[in-house]
Amino acid sequence: MMMSILFHILLLLLMPPLLLGVINKTKAAFAGRLGAPYFQPYYDLAKLFRKGSVFSSTTTWIFRAGPVVTLAATLVAALLVPLGNHPAIISFNGDMILFAYLFGLARFFTTSAALDTGSPFEGMGAAREVTFACLVEPTLFFILITLARMSKSLSLTPMLIYPSPAVWQDAGAAMLLLVGALFVALLAENCRIPFDDPNTHLELTMIHEVMVLDHSGPAFGLILYGAALKLFVLGAVFVNLALPFKSGNLLIDWIAFVAAMLLLAVLIGVVESVMARLRLIRIPQLLVAATILSAFAMLLIVR
Amino acid sequence: MVSFADQLLVLVMLINFIMLGSSRMAFVIRAVAAQGVILGIIPGLLHPFSGHLLAITASILLAKGLVIPYLLNDAVRKAQIRREVEPFIGYVPTLLLGAVFTALAFVFAQRLPLAPEHRDLLFVPASIATLMTGFLILTTRKKAISQVIGYLVLENGIFIFGLLLTEAMPFMVEAGALLDLLVGIFVMGIVINHINREFSTVDTSRLQTLREE
């Protein structure tokens, strides 16, 4: 048991950058390139953490606090999520509300830090970030309340462990809607294509990346790591929902979870490869559509 | 005696028509004075002689026969107005209206729950007809003096009704009423003078600066 928790924490802390590596590798494969190694994100982080920092003279402590608070909030949120069949480190009734709000706190500080630089581009990115996140929130809560209703529980762990092949059989349509909506939310929250292109080279079209233009060195490392962690956490939620595989065996479950996460990364990579980034004005439409999907799922369940 | 009073009331009603139909101001003033005099005589015909009656008759004759016509004539003279009455609605239509009102007055009076002794008398219809005549003059004539005359005729109509119950109104009240009437007309006369001074006309259709936009 103790081992399991330790593994849980280690996985949480260490695996996120790998997902980025897998995504990039997939994309490279689609582009017919060899691509960077799977562990390239780890090298990047290590390099960044060693680097010196440059701070804009217009910034205040908010700028420095941004990455720190964001990472801390994401970390705490990560503790609330079960990984596969393994319960979360911390679990109590109502933890899903805190889970959502911790991301809110993180967002507050990320965007404030962006505004602190006084750069027009970073302000622009911050505005997009908060606006799209705001549209994702209802989707997330529709999903959560539907799950709460299905699993008759108020905590993320039972909620997310609840989906089983039987559930998929009983309420397949609703589950499909939920998964679809959640996938959209996942992509949007993590600023992936079609919402945002992390690798674009034009600041005007970016969302997340443009917000962090001025961060450098360790701070930027924290941000990159935080973003990966966020992808990991939301990915874990998605995987729990989408792959209701449960063996009961500790080891098999862990392997299944890790495999599923990697699969998810590949899936994201595929999506990023086959889709173009949406025009900015189309993004809200897609997000609202996701909200409607999730609301519809809720209606299917509560009816 | 009551029947004679009745005949006089016919005369009063005829004077109503004269006033409605006449175009000359001086004539109308004379007519209203005549009406006043007739009305002044009637109480004497209805009631046994008394000091009270004498005083009333005398004061009515004095006020309606002399003082008020004098005041009005004076106003006409001072105002140097054209002698016409200047109606908003023509003479013939007002005459016709007067006739209709008089007829209606008779119909209406038939339906009133009068005391038995008043049933067959002309007092009530004459009163209503005179009242309506006063109202017609008030609403259809342009000159301020015409309106005073209309008011006088209105008062006359009321007076005729009052003749039915002289007992109810003690002397003091009657005298007070008369005095008030007189003062009222007097003040009106003064006002007409001022209107004239201010506007060089007593045409009340000029008096409409005070209104809502």
Next chain:
Amino acid sequence: MIHLLVLLPLLGALIAWLIPGNRLRPLMLPTIALPHLGLSLYLIASPTVPVHGGWIWLDPLGKITLLAISSLFAVCAVYAVGYLAYRQERSNRVLCLGLLVCLAAMSLVTLCQHLGLLWVAIETTTVSMAPLIYFNRNARSIEATWKYLLICSVGIALALLGLLFLAYATHVAHQNATLLLPDLLEDASALNRGWLHAAFIFLLVGYGSKLGLAPLHTWKPDAYGEAPGLVGALLAGGLVNCAFLAILRVYQICLASVTELLFFQQVLVVLGLISMAVAAIFMARQHDFKRMLAYSSVEHVGILAVGLGIGKGALFGVLFHLINNGLTKGVLFLSSGNIHRSYGGKTVEVVQGALTRLPWSGGLFLAGFIAITGSPPFSPFISEFSIISSIFVQRQYLVGGLFLLFLAAIFIGMALTVLPMVMGTPRTDLEVTDYRDRMLTVGPPLVMLLVIVWLGVWPPEALLQLLKDGAAMLEVRS
């Protein structure tokens, strides 16, 4: 003692007429008005008995009206000294005379128990007020005077006919015509219904045109607009109360007759509501603040009529409102007079930023506006709320709804006139007069405002008792 109420002002009028000096003469007004107020208070506080064969008696209704009139007049008299000192260019002989005669007539109105005498007194107030409206002696004021005089005279004449109808009703009933109130009340039940209705209608229309019930109110905006503020206050707080008392007297008889009260009540309520509606219509976009006050007077007459028609709990409110409306209108008219003098105009285009230019008068005007629209802690709130609550307690939802709707519309209309007047900064491009707030022109309305607050927060028991006694006289007897 009771005769002094009438004789004292008459004596004062005579003296005022004889005093040659334009400066000295106005002093006669407070010299008479303050003892008159004292005398009134004494008489109101002491029990009174009918005299002169029952013709003269200060009953509770009369006491309430007398209180309202006398106190308002006293304040206006003090104000007049300050006001007339500023207007030395014009002889105030007629003004002083007219005011005092009017006070005498108004006092007489409150004393009369004989309806004929009451009529005479009211007609006297009408006539004596006419020259006062003409104080400014210009084309507009003569027009206003003429309209006032003619409409009120026609109205009063119709009231006389109504009286005759009433007398005739008694004649038909028992061959013994009378207009003495106690007698009428005693055998009102025997009165012929048709004649009674006719009498009520004629008296209501007659006195109503004096009172300013719509659509008989047409003279009001003109007269109130053109008369000096002081006279406006007396028109709105004095003559209105007199005319309303006359209607109360008639209504007393209607109540005593007990035949189909519904008609009388409905007529009052309908006319009252029409008055409020008319006030609401004409107060919207009213540029002339004195005319606005006139429509406000129409509104409050309407409120009184509705309250009277509703009866029961509203009666207390009606009688209280009689006093409150008079005093509040006093505040408004006197302060508006000051503003008018200072700006030399009475339209909202000219008058802006009164609070800056005339802090006291502007403030008083604002306070008066808030008071008259029925906000606590001013006493009109108490009376208006009594009426409103009584309407709803009696489940007259339609009446109550309309009442509140009109009140709201009037408030909006009035606020949109008053607020731009008092707020902001005065226009600099207009000619300014040297008129500023002075002790004698600000003190009197201020005192009145304080009285209104006093009455609205903690009114004296004696007054409330008086109002309750008065309301008891208007209860339906069954």
Next chain:
Amino acid sequence: MVFVWNIDVDPVGSLLWAITLIGLSGLPGLLLKRPGPGQILSVGITACAALWGMVGALRILGGAPATRYQLDWPLPFGPCELSVDPLSALFLLPLLLAALCCSLYGLAYLPAASQPAVEKRVTLFSGLLLASMALVLVARHGVLLLVAWEIMALSSWLLLMTDQQSLQVQRAGTVYLLATHTGTMALFVLFSLVKGETGSFAFPPAHSLALGATVTLVMLVAALIGFGAKAGIMPLHIWLPGAHANAPSHVSALMSGIMLKVGIYGIIRTVSFFQQLPVWFGWLLLLLGAVSAITGIALASAQRDLKRLLACSSIENIGIICIGLGMALVGLQSGNRVLAVLGLAGACIHIINHALFKPLLFLGSGAIIHATGTRQIDRMGGLSRVLPRTAPLFLVGSLAICGLPPLNGFVGELFLYFGAFSDGMLAELPVIGFVAPILALVGGLAVITFVKLYGAIFLGVARDPAIKQGHEAPLAMLLPMGLLAGLCLLAGIGAPLLLQLVAPVVIQYAGVSPLLFTQIAGAVPLQQIALVNGLLLAGILVVWLIWCFLVQRAPVAASSTWGCGYLAPTPRMQYTGSAFSELVTGLISGLVGSQGRVSGLSGAFPASTRFVTVTTERILDQMIIPSLRGVDWCLAWLRHLQHGHLHLYILYIFATLFVLMVWSQP
């Protein structure tokens, strides 16, 4: 006035004394010729009275008996009772706190020395406003409540008109006066009907009225209009943004933090009269709450005026409170105790919370206005250097109002989420579940709004060099803000304390036993949340330490902001507040009428031009005012009746006579 005082023991008595003292606190200043001592005296009195009263309120909430005092009012409305029950105390507590903070703040914000005339007025009417609000809360009699209510409205109006020479203030003041006065008329109806049904204006005992459907409907609607207009529930909020924006900041704090709640108090109090409420009322309140919350925050996000933004966010918070109340009522009606307790507790907690962070923000805005002399967000920037102490306090308020952990705003919303979730789970009223996404959306919009607010004001550099860069607020202004911010933190971390404060009210009005309450409310994981909050703070500390370690290892350089290659960036190129919210404003343009006005470019060498966006109020500017114009047009036609023709006037008289004669015929 017959009071029997037991000053030393009775908490109600001490509260009444405190109210009286606060109400009169402005009087000495009026009598003193010299400006200054009066204000200091008033602040002293208010502060002492507020502290004393707070002790009383806390004791009432702690279970002290609610003594009743009788006021022998001579007016024929019956004797008036005054009392303080837990519900009143719950509202009195923040009121007194605000009294303390705002009066102290006023000492520096409107110093008597520089503005002697204005200060006297503001001090007097602030005292009156506070006292009348408190009187509304303690009155147990319809007419007394109405009197206090109107004095409250008038004194707040007069306070709002402090700067009456400004056109904007005039407009706001006029709208406010009209709205509040017409709203009060609905209360006339309400209390008249109470009198009609019970025979007295005194408040009926809780849950005692069982009336017919129509009367209940009229009463509830009247209460909703009358009290709701004051609370600023959509669509009765029209007066609110203007009024709160244009009052002096500490008055805005009072109006927004406390006065709106007095409206909420009225609704709760009225509802408590009824034995059985119609089910639709709870749903209606829920719906109105949801609409207010979403549109309120949507409006706020589009604002460019600092205080208007805060004012609009008040509408949102009132909406959240109404959602809680609506939930509670629906729960009560359907016998769902859990929902009732959670909804009511959420509403009550949010009432207290909002009364902490909204005054904090308004006081902060006062400091900003003091320093810059403007309310335009888009012209500010970089103020955290000018106001190094105000900035973090304002940040605390902003985080709290977004409902972010670990601050207090989260606690109230947590209860509402819990209500929504548990109900969604228990399946009786699944529709309640929709509350959760709505709250989430509102929360998201709130983050946009307050990031914009905080970012545009305090972060970056000043956008408009023309506005003055003033100095940090004096201690008398910082102290109240610090106190409020501290309480926000305390209430966020010590959430169980907050629950204890509202417990008596919830127990009484949700109709549950204390045991059941503990059971239901205990399910809300306040301890666990506190634990996670601690973990969060620890996490921040750890990451911070790691970061510091990493940063210190390598060289640190200072440079200008990276301009993406652009060589001559100016402060004016920064993203403004309006730009920040432009994206979301575009999305919600159905709710917020935001019009851009650009004067066109023409010719080969166009002259310099301006682009102006104006945020209009849908309801006031696009519905009410045009419809009033229509009414006005009709009235203008009717006004021709007063045409000046005397002879027709006389015709009116005869026509009236004629109509009445015809009518009298049976």
